[in-house]
Amino acid sequence: MAFIRIPRGWEMPAHEATPAHVFENRRTFLKEMGFAGLGLLAGCGAQPEAETAPERPTPPDIAALYPARRNPAFTLDRKLTDERVAASYNNFYEFTTDKEEVRNLVDNFRIRPWQLEVRGLVEKPRIYDVDDLVRRLPLEERLYRFRCVEAWAMAVPWTGFTFKALIDEVKPLSAARYVRLVSFYKPDQARGQKLQKWYSWPYYEALTMAEASNELTLLVTGIYGHELPKQHGAPIRLIAPWKYGFKSIKSIVQIEFLEEQPSTFWSDASAEYDFWANVDPEVPHPRWSQASERLIDTGERVPTQLYNGYAAYVADLYKKT
Numbered sequence: 001m002a003f004i005r006i007p008r009g010w011e012m013p014a015h016e017a018t019p020a021h022v023f024e025n026r027r028t029f030l031k032e033m034g035f036a037g038l039g040l041l042a043g044c045g046a047q048p049e050a051e052t053a054p055e056r057p058t059p060p061d062i063a064a065l066y067p068a069r070r071n072p073a074f075t076l077d078r079k080l081t082d083e084r085v086a087a088s089y090n091n092f093y094e095f096t097t098d099k100e101e102v103r104n105l106v107d108n109f110r111i112r113p114w115q116l117e118v119r120g121l122v123e124k125p126r127i128y129d130v131d132d133l134v135r136r137l138p139l140e141e142r143l144y145r146f147r148c149v150e151a152w153a154m155a156v157p158w159t160g161f162t163f164k165a166l167i168d169e170v171k172p173l174s175a176a177r178y179v180r181l182v183s184f185y186k187p188d189q190a191r192g193q194k195l196q197k198w199y200s201w202p203y204y205e206a207l208t209m210a211e212a213s214n215e216l217t218l219l220v221t222g223i224y225g226h227e228l229p230k231q232h233g234a235p236i237r238l239i240a241p242w243k244y245g246f247k248s249i250k251s252i253v254q255i256e257f258l259e260e261q262p263s264t265f266w267s268d269a270s271a272e273y274d275f276w277a278n279v280d281p282e283v284p285h286p287r288w289s290q291a292s293e294r295l296i297d298t299g300e301r302v303p304t305q306l307y308n309g310y311a312a313y314v315a316d317l318y319k320k321t
């Protein structure tokens with residue numbers, strides 16, 4: 001979303017305060033290293049080895065999971081987007097705001113091993129290895145429309161498992177009403193995090209429990225019948241296809257169950273983006289219409305559909321009581 005003008009008043013505190021997420025991230029890192037609470041790294045100036053170690057290749061049994069069985073319930077009224085176009089037109093601000101450059105800047109981003117922490121109001125908080133998760137939870141392929149708030153759109157085959165499958169495993173407490181998802185913070189691997197310090201890294205998003213548990217909501221590890229390329233948010237991302245694309249957070253490291261509604265990366269950055277971000281042709285962005293959208297491969301303009309065409313699945317979530 002290169003159009004966003006960052007207000008000064010928001011930019012300054014992000015520079016000057018030591019953001020909570022820096023501590024958060026260090027804690028997560030120590031935990032990943034197995035040193036949590038031991039202080040073994042204290043005073044040691046050297047780069048911990050895992051941060052510079054070469055990336056592990058895809059284990060053969062993981063590669064063999066793709067392509068996953070296609071779920072015939074999710075087909076489309078339009079052609080799939082050309083794979084090469086989808087993979088070279090990406091919003092991933094951790095690297096750059098230039099959509100066509102993202103794929104050229106992700107080589108040093110290491111995605112294996114990758115841990116995903118689930119915490120907060122759940123009976124079974126734990127840290128998953130993403131490969132182990134993918135081995136255990138049922139992978140399926142679904143064809144979904146995808147709509148960015150900038151009014152471009154695509155249609156792609158995602159592979160993943162339902163967010164609900166993970167939620168059932170960790171058993172949220174009855175007090176849990178929201179789920180907050182956080183991306184990685186690795187400025188040495190993601191140059192946009194280093195160069196664009198005015199953003200409040202790491203990227204964070206959130207859904208209500210009902211949204212997260214909806215049948216449509218996926219945790220995605222693959223696209224076009226193979227693992228996600230890094231520019232699409234490897235190794236694991238969210239897809240909530242009835243919402244504008246910025247809700248579908250990439251490269252997730254933490255999922256937290258909460259009682260109160262958390263803020264989100266874009267709603268904190270600008271009043272132009274709200275928590276809900278449901279696709280709606282009748283609610284214009286403050287600076288452009290949302291009535292139609294441009295398909296990124298053909299350039300064709302097509303009408304925007306309410307909830308991106310998924311009203312049958314989600315309209316009930318937003319009925320006024």
Ligand SMILES: Nc1nc2c(c(=O)[nH]1)N[C@H]1C(S)=C(S)[C@@H](COP(=O)(O)O)O[C@H]1N2
Binds near residue numbers: 246248
């Ligand atoms: N961590 C993270 N997730 C993100 C973004 C981002 O910049 N960082 N961009 C969002 C936006 S605005 C869109 S449109 C989609 C783009 O996904 P794609 O590049 O796979 O098409 O990712 C979303 N998830």
Ligand SMILES: [Mo]
Binds near residue numbers: 150
């Ligand atoms: Mo977007």
